[in-house]
Amino acid sequence: MKIIGSKLSPFVRFVRAVCAELNVAYDYHEVSSMADPTPEDLELVSRNNPAMKIPILEDNGKNIFDSRIIAQYLLQHHAGAANADFDPTMSLEKENQMTVLYAAADAALLRFLMLKTHPEINADQGYMKKSLDRISSCLSHLDQDKTFGKTFGLPELWSLFLLEWFAARNIYDWSDHANLKAVYQTYKSRPSITDTRPQGL
Ligand SMILES: N[C@@H](CCC(=O)N[C@@H](CS)C(=O)NCC(=O)O)C(=O)O
Numbered sequence: 001m002k003i004i005g006s007k008l009s010p011f012v013r014f015v016r017a018v019c020a021e022l023n024v025a026y027d028y029h030e031v032s033s034m035a036d037p038t039p040e041d042l043e044l045v046s047r048n049n050p051a052m053k054i055p056i057l058e059d060n061g062k063n064i065f066d067s068r069i070i071a072q073y074l075l076q077h078h079a080g081a082a083n084a085d086f087d088p089t090m091s092l093e094k095e096n097q098m099t100v101l102y103a104a105a106d107a108a109l110l111r112f113l114m115l116k117t118h119p120e121i122n123a124d125q126g127y128m129k130k131s132l133d134r135i136s137s138c139l140s141h142l143d144q145d146k147t148f149g150k151t152f153g154l155p156e157l158w159s160l161f162l163l164e165w166f167a168a169r170n171i172y173d174w175s176d177h178a179n180l181k182a183v184y185q186t187y188k189s190r191p192s193i194t195d196t197r198p199q200g201l
Pocket residue numbers: 008009010011034035052053054055065066067068109113
């Protein structure tokens with residue numbers, strides 16, 4: 001099993017952390033940040049994923065794209081080896097939480113990449129403004145979701161990487177979301193989080 005990714009990507013961190021929580025061994029191929037990739041890395045990623053994105057999981061001669069699908073695949077095959085304090089079960093509520101987290105992540109990625117490549121854009125207007133509203137709406141929803149954080153499973157794990165990324169890139173200030181903050185504080189020192197944390201975060 002091999003993962004192609006970049007240490008800076010929260011999506012890649014998530015997939016690597018799922019492997020750690022499920023005690024799955026893998027080879028790792030580091031590529032440059034997809035915000036500014038080398039031509040060789042862009043070629044490698046594009047050859048392995050038509051969506052031209054990381055992470056990519058290669059297993060048994062097949063490539064699996066998208067961190068959410070990779071996490072599902074890992075759970076399907078390795079849930080039995082999960083750490084005792086990691087909850088590998090999924091439910092409709094948890095799938096909804098994942099959808100909300102991914103909506104916030106996609107909105108954040110859009111803002112980050114558009115501002116990086118088109119710094120002249122007004123981030124407080126039009127669809128850019130809507131993307132910020134979406135992040136706010138998603139995080140407020142999760143913050144009020146009483147089932148979020150009851151156990152430590154896929155949604156809680158993914159939320160930590162999202163929150164660290166938001167803070168590091170000044171994407172969104174989530175310090176007023178008490179429940180999210182409590183989940184973050186409780187789990188931020190788990191090995192699956194600290195071992196994947198890029199320097200400086
Ligand atoms: N939905 C994808 C998103 C992955 C993603 O956007 N990865 C970023 C790196 S953080 C990327 O490869 N971006 C390249 C681009 O947008 O051109 C997933 O969950 O794997």
